[in-house]
Amino acid sequence: MDHAPPDGADTASDPVCGMTVRIAGARNKADHGGHTYYFCSPRCRAKFTAEPLRYLKPAEGAAKIPLIADLVLDDVARVGARA
Numbered sequence: 692m693d694h695a696p697p698d699g700a701d702t703a704s705d706p707v708c709g710m711t712v713r714i715a716g717a718r719n720k721a722d723h724g725g726h727t728y729y730f731c732s733p734r735c736r737a738k739f740t741a742e743p744l745r746y747l748k749p750a751e752g753a754a755k756i757p758l759i760a761d762l763v764l765d766d767v768a769r770v771g772a773r774a
């Protein structure tokens with residue numbers, strides 16, 4: 692069968708480099724948050740297991756907390772300057 696859909700159940704996306712990985716017989720995989728992720732190489736798998744959130748949420752979470760901290764620090768600085 693040559694008509695496998697691109698996002699079918701037999702392939703998965705490597706969250707590190709974006710490559711399409713065959714699930715059948717995959718050697719490089721890791722479980723995270725109840726989901727199994729597949730990788731093109733042991734190197735991509737090692738990168739993911741070291742910092743899973745970096746590859747799962749590129750912009751969210753990591754960026755929001757520092758923004759809030761900046762706002763609070765800004766208020767403190769303003770109050771401090773006024774006094």
Ligand SMILES: [Zn+2]
Binds near residue numbers: 710
């Ligand atoms: Zn990869």
